[in-house]
Amino acid sequence: MTVLTLALSKGRIFEETRPLLLQAGIVLRDADVQSRQLRFASACGQFKLLVLRATDVPVFVAHGAADLGVVGKDVLMEHGGEGLYEPLDLQVARCRLMVAEPIIPIVREFAQIKRVATKYEQVARRYFAGVGQPVEVIKLYGSMELAPMVGLADVIVDVVDTGKTLQANGLKATDCIAQISSRLIVNKASMKLKHKTLQALIARLADAVVTDNAVVTNNFVASKPVERLGE
Ligand code: PRT
Numbered sequence: 244m245t246v247l248t249l250a251l252s253k254g255r256i257f258e259e260t261r262p263l264l265l266q267a268g269i270v271l272r273d274a275d276v277q278s279r280q281l282r283f284a285s286a287c288g289q290f291k292l293l294v295l296r297a298t299d300v301p302v303f304v305a306h307g308a309a310d311l312g313v314v315g316k317d318v319l320m321e322h323g324g325e326g327l328y329e330p331l332d333l334q335v336a337r338c339r340l341m342v343a344e345p346i347i348p349i350v351r352e353f354a355q356i357k358r359v360a361t362k363y364e365q366v367a368r369r370y371f372a373g374v375g376q377p378v379e380v381i382k383l384y385g386s387m388e389l390a391p392m393v394g395l396a397d398v399i400v401d402v403v404d405t406g407k408t409l410q411a412n413g414l415k416a417t418d419c420i421a422q423i424s425s426r427l428i429v430n431k432a433s434m435k436l437k438h439k440t441l442q443a444l445i446a447r448l449a450d451a452v453v454t455d456n457a458v459v460t461n462n463f464v465a466s467k468p469v470e471r472l473g474e
């Protein structure tokens with residue numbers, strides 16, 4: 244049996260990916276998921292799960308500490324994707340990566356270079372360079388929405404889902420940089436060394452994405468025979 248190590252982040256990606264994993268035959272026990280363990284095995288033992296911070300998922304996979312992982316396209320764009328294949332769009336945890344500015348414009352006394360607060364430093368640099376706008380990018384790790392309010396930045400770049408967070412902080416979206424969803428990423432060396440097992444898993448996950456719109460109950464899926472992949 245070829246064992247695969249899968250990197251996931253807790254939170255919305257985990258919640259939305261778990262049903263797809265189940266459909267693909269990867270059963271995770273509630274006790275493991277709810278525990279504080281950062282590494283645990285799937286019920287059949289073929290998969291080792293690593294529970295990581297979202298931004299660390301591509302790092303673990305690129306270095307081969309995990310064979311594959313699930314990560315938001317936003318995080319992947321910021322990482323750059325070196326050492327990784329991106330074979331599948333899982334179409335979960337959808338949102339948009341957007342530029343937002345104060346609804347009521349904040350007038351600055353001196354016309355200075357536009358300041359952008361974001362945790363997506365590289366993406367923001369590339370985007371504003373692409374539209375020919377010189378900017379100073381200020382890297383933050385959270386609460387970007389605060390930055391314009393306190394005069395730290397003129398605009399922010401962040402992911403937006405319903406838009407309620409922007410609205411609650413007096414901001415409005417002005418430009419969409421990218422449509423975001425979660426992607427399956429695979430280490431390039433693992434793809435060669437564990438090709439058969441990985442291809443089988445990718446095919447199963449692709450099927451799961453297609454049928455994801457159907458309401459799938461745990462009972463229905465769990466009652467299907469779970470074959471070991473690549474055997
Ligand atoms: O939370 P933590 O700092 O640990 O890490 P994280 O924020 O990277 O993880 P998590 O689980 O919050 O998000 C993981 C991934 O989910 C992101 O990389 C995106 O690909 C995707 N995703 C989808 C989102 C959202 N929707 C989303 N709405 N990630 C974050 N948000 C946040 C956003 O930052 C903003 O604060 O939700 C707020 C906006 O939501 P609305 O509905 O008010 O617009």
Ligand code: MG
């Ligand atoms: Mg978050």
